[in-house]
Amino acid sequence: MTFIPKERLKNVRIQRGYKQSEFAERVAMDQSQYSRRETGKVAITDDEWERFAAALGVEKEEIVETEPRVINIVNNSNNKGNSINAFEITIKAPSNFFQDLNNKLDFLIQKIESK
Template identity: 35%
Template sequence: MTTGTKLKLLREKKRISQEELAYAVGVTQTTIGNWEHGKSIRHEYISKLAEALEVPSEYLLLEIQSNNAIAPPPEKENNTTGFEFIIKAPNNFFEDLNRKIDFLVTKFD
């Protein structure tokens, strides 16, 4: 399985868009699309991708030349017993929200 194929499968498994992954890594959505379609990935982005997708860097780098499906990467242990909210919104929404929270914190400090 190629790195691009793994990238796409992992991204879809996490239910994030190319744009969201691009923002997390610091590239454009087009770049993510190119990587998923087999274009080469500069080494400096491998660790950022691995962190964003919560997999070891080695998993992304290792390409298996086989028709057999390979096992997915080991899940990171999550010792919390809660749940997680996923909010999909434009980036400027969070920037504006952070400004408002900062304002309130300084006002009531």
């Protein structure tokens, strides 16, 4: 799975004058591991967000970028365990997607009920 690049984190790191390798050392992480997090190849844990924010001297909320929710539907085997008609569906949606959808449906229901 691929995550979104962490532009806010990267921008603050650069504003504070840290090269990626310098900042990785500051947060006690291998540069390649940090790079994978900043570029979105690996998810950042809550503890890591806290460490990064503290190292940058900012509130966590200034750098956090949440991942879209992901729903994976996979069927890659028959009842004998052999791969047959394999498929995978991945749906990515922003974290507020379902709340927005619910609000729109509520609005439509109110309109219909008022008529």
